[in-house]
Amino acid sequence: MKTFKMGLVLFLIAMSATAQNQYISDSLSIRKIYDMSLLNGKSYEWLDHLSNEIGGRLSGSYKAQQAVEYTKAQLEELGLDKVWLQPVMVPKWTRGEREFAFVQTGPGVTRNVNITALGGSIATPAGGTKAQVLEVQGIEQLAEYGRENIEGKIVFFNRPMRADLIHTFESYGGCVDQRYSGAKEAAKYGAVGVIVRSMNLRLDDFPHTGSMSYGDLPVKDRIPAAAISTNDAEYLSGMLKIQKDLEFSFKLSCEQHEDVQSYNVIGEITGSEFPEDIMVVGGHLDSWDIGDGAHDDGAGVVQSMEVLRLFREIGYTPKRTLRVVLFMNEENGLRGGNKYAEVAKSKGENHFFALESDSGGFTPRGFGITASKEQFESVLSWKKLFKPYLIHYFERGGGGADISPLNGGGTVLAGLRPDSQRYFDYHHAANDTFDKVNKRELELGAATMASLVYLVDKYGFEKPIQNTQEIAD
Known part of the structure; x- marks a missing residue:
């Protein structure tokens, strides 16, 4: 009996040490992600170009095509394993005088x-x-x-x-x-x-x-x-x-025209261990035409691009395949999101996780997550890692319009949840412009997204390692 008790004590100590070492390692990796985004980020620079050099990017417009070409070129500069355009037919509506x-x-x-x-x-x-x-x-x-x-x-x-x-x-x-x-x-x-x-x-x-x-x-x-x-x-x-x-x-x-061809912009880092498991981060590249589309959804686009850049910069190679998808036509049709899901299904792709940013570039508060009870509990076990960054909102239910067609089949969907109190001051209006986006808030959002993707990639959604007290109870 004494031998059994001694063995149990040693087991609990080993488990506790393992959990503590994992926590320290993850804390350091997440700190590195935030440091890189805040001190050497690219999201604000990318958003400046999308907003001020291109502007409102209504589906089917010349400016939407400019945005496709610009973001594809930027993703290619990151040295990803693959960058491509996915054709999609979109509606074309013009405002006129x-x-x-x-x-x-x-x-x-x-x-x-x-x-x-x-x-x-x-x-x-x-x-x-x-x-x-x-x-x-x-x-x-x-x-x-x-x-x-x-x-x-x-x-x-x-x-x-x-x-x-x-x-x-x-x-x-x-x-x-x-x-x-x-x-x-x-x-x-x-x-x-x-x-x-x-x-x-x-x-x-x-x-x-x-x-x-x-x-x-x-x-x-x-x-x-x-x-x-x-x-x-x-x-x-x-x-x-x-x-x-x-x-x-x-x-x-205004006038409605015939549909025209546009594109989803996709970049990929191939997974080192489980390349068949796909994780997606994304936002929608189109916007309304009366503003710059800086918050809706230029912010989500550049934050999603930044996730892959941050991984490259800190030297982290994901175990699972990581894709950034910049969806076209969320605002007036959801054609890009539907096309991406349609192609994924036709290829038999396994989408493990999808995260969208489409709520503005304001201070991040946490995530809304559509997942099973067990999967959600895994995410909650990481909550303490986000505490130093004032990320506290983890609620079941959420995602985003463009990733919603991926729902089902076990795919976990998540949506970044920034502070929303100012969002509808600018939503779909002429004052949704670059000057309304705070650089630091935007970069914090990108780092928060990257941190969640890092944890999902490292641990999946298996039951988390418990601490000593939880095991004893």
């Missing part, structure tokens, strides 16, 4: 309104669309008013993002349906146009665009749709309370 709108409260009495067409909208007639306005708080209210109150009018969707929700993406999700499907639903009641309050938590003069869909609505029945700024939404709503017969006029000249 600058939009114009005004509120008319009497003969010759007008006030200009800040407005932008929603992505995918048809144009107004050449002379614009002008009509009385019906304000609603959501799509569900259309049925309450009925055709008799809607026909011939412009529907004004004015449900704001909820300011009492801490998670701003939850607030966004609570009202984005009026932007995406509002025109389709209002047209069924005979509306002649739709204007939508911008998806923005603050009051300002920047209208926020975004994708919308007519679904299977016949072309002849489609109506123009645009967003107005939150300040103008407040003004219009206030005026409607005292003058219900005021008129709203807006002019759009």
